[in-house]
Amino acid sequence: MSEKLKTVKQEIFKYRWPFLGIFLISFLALFAVLQADFSYYDDLGRVAFGYRGWSNFSRYLSSFFSIFLHGDPYLSDISPWPQILALLIMGLAGVILLKIFTKKDKFTFLNVVSVVPLAINPYFLECLSYKYDAPYMAFSVLVSIIPLLFAKKKTPIYGLSIFLCTLMMCMTYQASSGIFLMLVLFYAFYEWMNKKSFKECLMWGIKSVLFYIGSLLVFKIFFMQTSDTYVTNTIFSLRDLPLGALQNFKEYYHLFLTDFKVEWLVLFAFLSLSFLLGVLRESKRSKVKTFFLTLFVLFGSLLLCFGIYPAFTAPLFSPRAMYGIGVFLTLLMTLCANFKKNWFGKICVCLLCYLFCVFALTYGNALQEQKRYTDYRINLVVNDLNELEVSAGIGERKLKIVGNIGYASAIKNMPDDYQMLKRLIPLTFGGENVWYRAAFFYYSDLRGITDASLEEFPDDLSILKDTMFHTIYGNVEYIIVALK
Numbered sequence: 512m513s514e515k516l517k518t519v520k521q522e523i524f525k526y527r528w529p530f531l532g533i534f535l536i537s538f539l540a541l542f543a544v545l546q547a548d549f550s551y552y553d554d555l556g557r558v559a560f561g562y563r564g565w566s567n568f569s570r571y572l573s574s575f576f577s578i579f580l581h582g583d584p585y586l587s588d589i590s591p592w593p594q595i596l597a598l599l600i601m602g603l604a605g606v607i608l609l610k611i612f613t614k615k616d617k618f619t620f621l622n623v624v625s626v627v628p629l630a631i632n633p634y635f636l637e638c639l640s641y642k643y644d645a646p647y648m649a650f651s652v653l654v655s656i657i658p659l660l661f662a663k664k665k666t667p668i669y670g671l672s673i674f675l676c677t678l679m680m681c682m683t684y685q686a687s688s689g690i691f692l693m694l695v696l697f698y699a700f701y702e703w704m705n706k707k708s709f710k711e712c713l714m715w716g717i718k719s720v721l722f723y724i725g726s727l728l729v730f731k732i733f734f735m736q737t738s739d740t741y742v743t744n745t746i747f748s749l750r751d752l753p754l755g756a757l758q759n760f761k762e763y764y765h766l767f768l769t770d771f772k773v774e775w776l777v778l779f780a781f782l783s784l785s786f787l788l789g790v791l792r793e794s795k796r797s798k799v800k801t802f803f804l805t806l807f808v809l810f811g812s813l814l815l816c817f818g819i820y821p822a823f824t825a826p827l828f829s830p831r832a833m834y835g836i837g838v839f840l841t842l843l844m845t846l847c848a849n850f851k852k853n854w855f856g857k858i859c860v861c862l863l864c865y866l867f868c869v870f871a872l873t874y875g876n877a878l879q880e881q882k883r884y885t886d887y888r889i890n891l892v893v894n895d896l897n898e899l900e901v902s903a904g905i906g907e908r909k910l911k912i913v914g915n916i917g918y919a920s921a922i923k924n925m926p927d928d929y930q931m932l933k934r935l936i937p938l939t940f941g942g943e944n945v946w947y948r949a950a951f952f953y954y955s956d957l958r959g960i961t962d963a964s965l966e967e968f969p970d971d972l973s974i975l976k977d978t979m980f981h982t983i984y985g986n987v988e989y990i991i992v993a994l995k
Contacts, residue, residue, distance in 0.1 A: 529606050533605045533606065534598055534599060537627055540872065541594065543871070543874070543879070544636070544871065545594060545595075547882060549882050551637075551640040555946060555949035555950060561587060562586065565644075565647075569738075573684070597639055600650055601629055601652065604656050607660060608629065608841070609626055610660070612697070612845050612846060612849070613845070613849045619848075622845070624860060625844040628844060628864055628867050632837025633935070634770075634834035635648075635831075637831040638831050638834065648687075654677075655676065660672075670718070673691070673723055674729075677726035686817075689815040689816055692815045696716070696812060697812070697842055700804060702715075742825055742827045747823075756821045760817075763816075766833065766934075781855070783809060786809075786846055788856075830934055873932065878936060884918075888980060889951050892951070892983075896960075896990070899975050907959055908959055908960050908961070910957075912942035913964075913994070914941060916939070942994075969989060981993060
């Protein structure tokens with residue numbers, strides 16, 4: 512037993528430098544986000560009240576793990592440790608990805624660079640922006656990759672790994688639901704390319720999918736709670752599924768094409784082409800068969816990027832629901848970096864990794880600027896309310912926020928192709944959404960004022976103060992702050 516443990520320890524120890532390299536590059540890219548100390552959407556509520564609140568989305572493991580991570584059922588703010596932990600988890604996922612698809616024990620620096628976008632691709636940046644959710648989102652990616660380590664084991668072991676890991680993925684973050692199937696597609700193709708029979712690869716793929724579907728069904732029947740809030744996990748009826756899923760795919764890929772900057776899209780196209788040419792050059796199969804199967808793998812992966820989400824009647828379209836594209840891109844980069852005599856693809860890998868690092872730093876600094884602007888605008892409102900006689904005295908006043916402060920000037924002045932940046936940075940002070948109002952109502956310690964932004968107010972309120980930033984209307988019972 513001790514000999515086996517020693518062997519396992521040696522096996523793990525030899526991957527320490529690649530793991531450290533992936534983590535350090537990712538950490539440097541995310542440094543500006545960590546430095547911004549930005550409470551992202553749900554973070555505002557959790558920092559203020561310490562609740563968990565993941566179980567209503569069937570994310571039971573997130574709720575369970577958080578007790579140990581925070582050392583208490585009350586979740587105090589321990590950032591940036593959860594985000595750093597998420598990077599460590601993604602570093603481990605990257606090493607496993609390299610192990611699976613390079614079939615090497617020693618990785619080059621380029622191999623390490625090729626998997627860095629697994630963590631810092633623009634879509635996963637939203638996951639890493641959450642002070643509380645980040646490690647559980649990263650964990651869902653890790654457990655989607657782990658079963659491939661057992662791909663050559665006996666069926667019971669491999670099947671059990673799929674079943675358990677898929678359940679864990681569903682109970683942490685379901686946006687990872689397409690990752691395993693993507694990996695199966697690439698792995699089966701890679702095995703076929705290296706002379707394993709088509710029938711054997713097909714049967715292995717079918718076996719993998721069946722275990723995966725079985726785990727999803729167990730989750731749906733025994734664990735999944737129906738959610739019907741700002742999104743839903745209700746699946747289209749069989750009659751409506753084809754058209755409904757098609758509409759969702761159109762929306763996802765419309766967002767992808769507008770989110771990605773032109774240079775990212777060009778490099779994405781070049782990497783796809785480089786992957787195709789590399790496969791044709793290294794495949795031990797017929798070039799014609801290889802060509803068409805490569806197209807099938809690429810197209811199939813694009814359909815699997817979003818997992819089960821396109822089948823939902825009202826899925827999530829936020830960036831954090833679309834990081835499957837980043838996983839697909841990382842797979843292309845990993846394989847292109849590993850092909851021999853593929854200098855063009857390797858240059859694209861380096862360029863895209865660098866551009867994603869630059870974007871991550873830009874995003875982090877933009878978050879800091881938005882936070883500064885938000886604090887400034889909130890202070891202006893609080894100071895003006897404090898000076899008004901109508902805010903003084905005994906009794907509760909109802910306050911409604913209308914309008915929104917929008918983005919800080921530095922963000923508004925960004926070029927049009929920074930659409931991704933505006934999708935990632937939330938509006939932080941306004942009346943349209945509970946999280947837009949949270950920083951104002953949760954942290955300003957307003958005395959004698961309650962949030963009534965969803966209630967009907969009288970139309971005849973007097974103007975109490977009018978400035979270049981906001982207008983305040985009110986009487987002894989109601990106050991409206993109209994932001995400009």
